[in-house]
Amino acid sequence: MLVLDSSAFFSMESLPDEEHACPPGVIRELENHGDPRLALWGDMVRVSDCTGESMERVRDAAGRSGDLGRLSPVDLSVLALALDLDATIWSDDYSIQNVARIMGIGFRPVGMKGIQKVVRWNYQCIGCGKWYKERMPDCPICGSGMRACRRK
Ligand SMILES: [Zn+2]
Structure with a gap:
């Protein structure tokens, strides 16, 4: 009810x-x-x-x-x-x-x-610059670290 x-x-x-x-x-x-x-x-x-x-x-x-x-x-x-x-x-x-x-x-x-408050993130390799939708411990291509960016 x-x-x-x-x-x-x-x-x-x-x-x-x-x-x-x-x-x-x-x-x-x-x-x-x-x-x-x-x-x-x-x-x-x-x-x-x-x-x-x-x-x-x-x-x-x-x-x-x-x-x-x-x-x-x-x-x-x-x-x-x-x-x-x-x-x-x-x-x-x-x-x-x-x-x-x-x-x-x-x-x-x-x-x-409620839904608009959910922040969505993208992840970019700080080495080769490739973008990923999911966080990974390091870049599968070059092995560098990742940084998180708010998805626009
Ligand atoms: Zn990379």
Whole structure:
């Protein structure tokens, strides 16, 4: 089960093949923006309210971590709903992710951000100058050492 926040909806190209839920506030934000994805995917997403008890726990955790001021009421309801449903949050919001981490709620980022951070390397022989895609202890051609360069 995934709980989507508005940032997830706005950045998504397609729905992942899992069950989805979101609090009513996220649907209202999408309606306010006239987002076309709501018409496409609205029926596939379960809309449900969080419990007051979970909302209290989330407010408490966010207050202690200093995230409360950066979280909208809708953000808080996303966290609380994930707590109720024992779900994973799908969000790019840093404060949501931070509170989720503190409370032991699973989360995953939206889009490609995580992947873009992976640095890819090439290796060049310092002797003959030949390029390799994998690191080797020394150049198979001339036996010189290798240096790593960021792949462009
Ligand atoms: Zn070489």
